[in-house]
Amino acid sequence: MPVSVHLLLRLARTIDESIAMSVPMEDGVFGNDHNTFINSNDIIQFCLMQPISTICISIYMRHLWSLLKMKEEDHLYAFVDPSRISNEAGKVEARSCALSLRLESAQLDQLILAPYNTGNHWLLAAINPFTALVYYFDPLGNTNINPGMKNIVEL
Incomplete structure (x- = not known):
């Protein structure tokens, strides 16, 4: 483990897990200005x-x-907030709507990066909304596109 990660781990273990640290998310990140919160358990897992x-x-x-x-x-x-489109985000229609809203705000020739969690594995879709091209990336090398991800993109 790199020294910097080891030090971060030691620090995270000293923080009460009920304490959440605020991280500002400017409008340019996900298309809306908000704060997100991380706690020590998230840091320890990382x-x-x-x-x-x-x-x-x-x-x-x-x-x-x-x-x-x-x-x-x-x-x-442009980035899509993974908490709005991944499996744990709710019904497929709501997740697809969140993706659609982000695609509508895209600028010409802008690539939209949409990380997606299947529940136990992260995938990435790179979407060019103007050419209707979608590139799917799976770090495990699966050649079949995850049906959950495919459904929200196609909707």
């Missing part, structure tokens, strides 16, 4: 390489967005 929560993915995406913004490349990509 440090121990255990399955990570939607919160961890969201905060990482916020970091990616800030790097893109520093390089003035944030206009090339």
